[in-house]
Amino acid sequence: xxxxxxxxxxxxxxxxxxxxxxxxxxxxxxxxxxxxxxxxxxxxxxxxxxxxxxxxxxxxxxxxxxxxxxxxxxxxxxxxxxxxxxxxxxxxxxxxxxxxxxxxxxxxxxxxxxxxxxxxxxxxxxxxxxxxxxxxxxxxxxxxxxxxxxxxxxxxxxxxxxxxxxxxxxxxxxxxxxxxxxxxxxxxxxxxxxxxxxxxxxxxxxxxxxxxxxxxxxxxxxxxxxxxxxxxxxxxxxxxxxxxxxxxxxxxxxxxxxxxxxxxxxxxxxxxxxxxxxxxxxxxxxxxxxxxxxxxxxxxxxxxxxxxxxxxx
Amino acid sequence: xxxxxxxxxxxxxxxxxxxxxxxxxxxxxxxxxxxxxxxxxxxxxxxxxxxxxxxxxxxxxxxxxxxxxxxxxxxxxxxxxxxxxxxxxxxxxxxxxxxxxxxxxxxxxxxxxxxxxxxxxxxxxxxxxxxxxxxxxxxxxxxxxxxxxxxxxxxxxxxxxxxxxxxxxxxxxxxxxxxxxxxxxxxxxxxxxxxxxxxxxxxxxxxxxxxxxxxxxxxxxxxxxxxxxxxxxxxxxxxxxxxxxxxxxxxxxxxxxxxxxxxxxxxxxxxxxxxxxxxxxxxxxxxxxxxxxxxxxxxxxxxxxxxxxxxxxxxxxxxxxxxxxxxxxxxxxxx
Amino acid sequence: xxxxxxxxxxxxxxxxxxxxxxxxxxxxxxxxxxxxxxxxxxxxxxxxxxxxxxxxxxxxxxxxxxxxxxxxxxxxxxxxxxxxxxxxxxxxxxxxxxxxxxxxxxxxxxxxxxxxxxxxxxxxxxxxxxxxxxxxxxxxxxxxxxxxxxxxxxxxxxxxxxxxxxxxxxxxxxxxxxxxxxxxxxxxxxxxxxxxxxxxxxxxxxxxxxxxxxxxxxxxxxxxxxxxxxxxxxxxxxxxxxxxxxxxxxxxxxxxxxxxxxxxxxxxxxxxxxxxxxxxxxxxxxxxxxxxxxxxxxxxxxxxxxxxxxxxxxxxxxxxxxxxxxxxxxxxxxxxxxxx
Numbered sequence: 001x002x003x004x005x006x007x008x009x010x011x012x013x014x015x016x017x018x019x020x021x022x023x024x025x026x027x028x029x030x031x032x033x034x035x036x037x038x039x040x041x042x043x044x045x046x047x048x049x050x051x052x053x054x055x056x057x058x059x060x061x062x063x064x065x066x067x068x069x070x071x072x073x074x075x076x077x078x079x080x081x082x083x084x085x086x087x088x089x090x091x092x093x094x095x096x097x098x099x100x101x102x103x104x105x106x107x108x109x110x111x112x113x114x115x116x117x118x119x120x121x122x123x124x125x126x127x128x129x130x131x132x133x134x135x136x137x138x139x140x141x142x143x144x145x146x147x148x149x150x151x152x153x154x155x156x157x158x159x160x161x162x163x164x165x166x167x168x169x170x171x172x173x174x175x176x177x178x179x180x181x182x183x184x185x186x187x188x189x190x191x192x193x194x195x196x197x198x199x200x201x202x203x204x205x206x207x208x209x210x211x212x213x214x215x216x217x218x219x220x221x222x223x224x225x226x227x228x229x230x231x232x233x234x235x236x237x238x239x240x241x242x243x244x245x246x247x248x249x250x251x252x253x254x255x256x257x258x259x260x261x262x263x264x265x266x267x268x269x270x271x272x273x274x275x276x277x278x279x280x281x282x283x284x285x286x287x288x289x290x291x292x293x294x295x296x297x298x299x300x301x302x303x304x305x306x307x308x309x310x311x312x313x
Numbered sequence: 314x315x316x317x318x319x320x321x322x323x324x325x326x327x328x329x330x331x332x333x334x335x336x337x338x339x340x341x342x343x344x345x346x347x348x349x350x351x352x353x354x355x356x357x358x359x360x361x362x363x364x365x366x367x368x369x370x371x372x373x374x375x376x377x378x379x380x381x382x383x384x385x386x387x388x389x390x391x392x393x394x395x396x397x398x399x400x401x402x403x404x405x406x407x408x409x410x411x412x413x414x415x416x417x418x419x420x421x422x423x424x425x426x427x428x429x430x431x432x433x434x435x436x437x438x439x440x441x442x443x444x445x446x447x448x449x450x451x452x453x454x455x456x457x458x459x460x461x462x463x464x465x466x467x468x469x470x471x472x473x474x475x476x477x478x479x480x481x482x483x484x485x486x487x488x489x490x491x492x493x494x495x496x497x498x499x500x501x502x503x504x505x506x507x508x509x510x511x512x513x514x515x516x517x518x519x520x521x522x523x524x525x526x527x528x529x530x531x532x533x534x535x536x537x538x539x540x541x542x543x544x545x546x547x548x549x550x551x552x553x554x555x556x557x558x559x560x561x562x563x564x565x566x567x568x569x570x571x572x573x574x575x576x577x578x579x580x581x582x583x584x585x586x587x588x589x590x591x592x593x594x595x596x597x598x599x600x601x602x603x604x605x606x607x608x609x610x611x612x613x614x615x616x617x618x619x620x621x622x623x624x625x626x627x628x629x630x631x632x633x634x635x636x637x638x639x640x641x642x643x644x645x646x647x648x
Numbered sequence: 649x650x651x652x653x654x655x656x657x658x659x660x661x662x663x664x665x666x667x668x669x670x671x672x673x674x675x676x677x678x679x680x681x682x683x684x685x686x687x688x689x690x691x692x693x694x695x696x697x698x699x700x701x702x703x704x705x706x707x708x709x710x711x712x713x714x715x716x717x718x719x720x721x722x723x724x725x726x727x728x729x730x731x732x733x734x735x736x737x738x739x740x741x742x743x744x745x746x747x748x749x750x751x752x753x754x755x756x757x758x759x760x761x762x763x764x765x766x767x768x769x770x771x772x773x774x775x776x777x778x779x780x781x782x783x784x785x786x787x788x789x790x791x792x793x794x795x796x797x798x799x800x801x802x803x804x805x806x807x808x809x810x811x812x813x814x815x816x817x818x819x820x821x822x823x824x825x826x827x828x829x830x831x832x833x834x835x836x837x838x839x840x841x842x843x844x845x846x847x848x849x850x851x852x853x854x855x856x857x858x859x860x861x862x863x864x865x866x867x868x869x870x871x872x873x874x875x876x877x878x879x880x881x882x883x884x885x886x887x888x889x890x891x892x893x894x895x896x897x898x899x900x901x902x903x904x905x906x907x908x909x910x911x912x913x914x915x916x917x918x919x920x921x922x923x924x925x926x927x928x929x930x931x932x933x934x935x936x937x938x939x940x941x942x943x944x945x946x947x948x949x950x951x952x953x954x955x956x957x958x959x960x961x962x963x964x965x966x967x968x969x970x971x972x973x974x975x976x977x978x979x980x981x982x983x984x985x986x987x988x
Contacts, residue, residue, distance in 0.1 A: 210748070211743060211745060211748040211749045212748065212749055212750055212751040212752070214705065214743070214749070215743065215749045215750065215751075215811070215814075216751070216762075217703075217705055217735065218703055218705060218735055218736070218740070218741040218743075218815075219735065219736040219740075219762070219763045219766060219814060219815070219817075219818075220731075220732045220733065220734070220735035220736030220737055220766050220767060220818070221736070221762055221763070221766045222732070222766065223732075225762065225766075230751055230754065230762075233753050233754070234751070234752070234753055307753060308752070308753055309752070309753060309798045309800075310752060310753075310798070310800050373833035373834060373835060373836075374804075374833050479921045480691070481921065482921075509690045509691050509860050510860060510861060510862075510901075510904045510905070510917070511690055511900070511901065511904050511917040511918035512690075512917055512918075512921070513904075513917060514904050514914070514915050514916055514917025514918075515916070515917035515918070515919060516917075517914050517915075517917075518914050518915075518916055518917070521914045536833060536834055537834070537906075538834070538906070538908070539905075539906025539907075539908075540906070542906060542907075542908050542910075542911050542912075543906075543911075543912070543913060543914045543915060544912075544914065545911075545912075546912070562911050562912065563911045563912065566908055566911050567911070576835050577834060577835065578908060579838070580834040580835045580837060580838035581834065581863075581906055581908060582837075582838075582841075582861055582863030582864040582866070582867055582905075582906075583863050583905060583906050583907060583908060594835075594838065594839075595835050597789075598803050598805060598806065598836070599803070599833060599835070599836070
């Protein structure tokens with residue numbers, strides 16, 4: 001297991017590097033320039049040119065990339081051109097927030113999606129199945145931010161059960177933190193829950209028809225054991241695959257959710273950075289997002305060997 | 314190393330090697346040759362199929378019999394050895410599958426479901442081999458219909474689709490397709506194994522008729538001694554990639570020289586009584602082709618095994634008018 | 649003596665596009681304690697459905713009527729919670745493709761222990777010891793090692809032995825084996841059949857052995873029921889059916905059994921195909937393929953005793969009794985009691 005882990009970690013290094021190159025290139029092509037943005041709208045061409053030299057932007061692009069890569073490896077993400085704050089430090093502050101939100105949303109999706117998918121598959125073609133399928137269709141169709149705003153209106157403003165916006169750091173007060181995260185996590189996780197429900201259902205339907213499940217019934221095993229242990233483990237592989245695929249989307253939508261609920265995560269940082277043409281921020285945050293997605297998919301990959309013994313060496 | 318091909322047969326029954334239609338010499342088929350664990354599915358096998366005869370290759374899983382069929386058709390990697398059809402060397406041909414087809418070799422596989430395109434009507438599947446040589450679609454259709462009648466299917470079957478046919482009917486369709494290019498050698502790779510025994514026999518009757526009427530030669534690959542006993546004129550028994558006994562069918566079945574042949578015969582579920590001593594039943598599981606036992610590959614299961622069997626691999630030699638590879642073949646006397 | 653398993657007038661229909669099509673029609677069968685009964689028929693004759701009906705594992709669209717009594721308990725219409733006590737504990741089933749019938753992501757041990765614990769309350773070490781004992785009983789070498797292995801590490805024959813161990817793990821007294829050897833190599837097939845025989849003889853369990861191979865059935869079973877198009881057409885002791893078959897279908901099946909004495913002679917099979925459940929012929933269902941059909945065969949045929957302990961569903965049975973018999977067999981395995 002350990003050699004596999006090490007081998008896989010080494011294998012993703014090229015992927016991460018390529019990802020950083022692509023990110024860097026895309027950021028470079030965005031209209032406007034870092035120097036222009038930093039200098040402001042009233043700067044003269046000469047001031048801009050001087051600033052470019054100062055910021056190292058007159059070097060050839062590949063060299064700029066290598067400089068940036070070198071710095072990044074050492075933890076130096078540069079400074080925001082707007083407020084001169086250390087990008088790396090700010091990312092370090094905001095990353096746990098985004099991670100908490102995303103993990104909670106994923107948890108919601110799994111806790112809701114998997115059992116619903118199993119029950120739906122077990123009672124195929126029943127009314128319950130139809131309700132679940134309809135519900136998941138809605139969850140897929142309704143944008144998370146819309147659901148979020150609706151939820152805020154209903155649960156916070158009208159019913160007053162939960163706070164509408166605002167965020168309390170974990171370290172300060174666990175209860176308050178979770179209270180503030182319930183609505184955001186539910187909203188963010190709704191789309192993922194719908195996808196996981198459907199995936200679980202279709203994988204379970206297939207597994208429940210297989211010869212080894214028929215054997216389990218013939219042996220008189222308890223129903224719960226058949227569904228939740230012997231059948232589920234087989235279905236889980238395709239469900240976990242889907243998680244890897246939607247991880248990126250989930251991070252993307254988290255940006256919107258952070259806006260709606262005013263949560264100080266990396267998403268808001270990124271949006272501000274983009275609208276202000278804050279290149280170091282854009283570069284740094286995007287790279288971190290990409291790295292998160294790559295790691296999630298690595299985890300998914302490794303989980304296959306745990307779930308399916310036929311895949312082990 | 315086996316006895317020189319050709320001379321052994323001439324010794325056995327005086328038939329001249331010129332009658333040999335398909336000759337396999339010292340064939341070794343290896344999968345994953347450059348990988349960490351190459352599997353030698355077939356090792357140093359030499360066989361001859363003579364015109365108008367039916368050679369049956371019989372063995373169980375891992376025997377290599379299907380790999381031989383595929384090697385002939387160019388679908389399996391040949392590491393060493395040659396396969397010659399009517400004097401033409403197939404193994405060195407630039408496009409082996411095409412060469413096999415052009416030399417008059419056709420193959421019928423075990424599973425008629427996957428052998429027929431489910432979206433094509435039956436006549437189109439039957440006429441598929443004619444696509445290159447018969448440009449007119451009407452001509453092809455007519456020829457396909459004639460072939461369907463040859464295999465005992467009414468013309469109306471031609472416009473149906475495979476899912477509308479029973480297993481036996483589908484297999485007749487694949488046989489019709491194999492006959493379309495007027496082949497000389499037809500390889501039947503477990504062609505009847507997936508069918509119920511009542512249907513199986515009907516197909517064997519059909520194959521027997523076709524052989525006589527069209528002057529075909531068969532290479533019959535099977536694990537079923539019952540079907541082999543009905544169809545074969547010659548038999549080669551295989552175990553874990555090697556031939557352990559070969560000779561005329563009647564001799565091999567009535568007086569087997571190799572203990573594994575005995576085992577195969579003993580396991581046939583007949584009602585007319587065993588014709589071999591049940592004490593020849595093999596022990597344990599079939600070996601692993603990737604890691605064959607040392608010495609005689611069968612020694613781990615053989616009830617007659619002695620120390621020499623584990624140490625030294627027996628060679629194919631003539632024993633009682635057939636060839637066999639067993640140290641103790643001379644001592645074996647059947648009831 | 650009351651039968652261990654008594655199936656009476658079983659009828660199983662499948663819903664096909666709104667219509668109920670009968671795949672089993674008026675099937676009756678009895679298995680005494682310690683008896684090995686074979687059920688022989690071609691594909692589609694309803695054999696597998698019969699087995700599934702006993703375990704009440706029929707597909708959704710299927711409905712069963714009639715009566716299935718196991719050890720005095722009626723199984724049809726039993727609620728699911730009680731059926732769970734029957735499956736595994738009173739009757740065990742072994743299926744056709746053993747490797748596919750085992751869960752690929754769990755070890756053999758995990759599955760076997762689940763089967764043991766489903767109906768018994770044993771301590772962990774006791775259960776494990778029982779698992780090892782069961783695997784040894786079915787002839788698996790190195791049973792402790794097998795517990796840790798996954799199904800894909802085992803050969804087909806070994807998987808089938810595991811299946812048999814699991815089916816009998818909770819002490820079931822009836823074993824139903826549905827084509828258990830069809831996908832196995834012939835030498836292994838022979839071993840599995842002899843294993844079933846040994847288990848039956850040693851522990852006195854009853855066996856329902858389902859197959860399309862009359863030769864195989866004749867080697868193992870005390871009695872045989874021949875099934876065609878959802879009905880039993882002939883049933884009686886094995887020796888009787890082999891030496892004096894009365895139904896033309898049985899005679900035709902016997903002709904299909906391999907005969908190693910006649911090398912190079914191709915035997916006829918049975919021309920045509922069995923009728924599909926939705927389109928049965930009127931009267932005798934075998935009539936279209938029967939070489940002895942006459943006008944009398946246009947009436948539906950009834951299963952009736954024609955000789956001592958020998959039921960046949962053919963109006964011409966006695967008339968044709970001496971016609972078209974197979975070679976008188978001299979089986980080497982003793983068929984009554986005592987295994988080899």
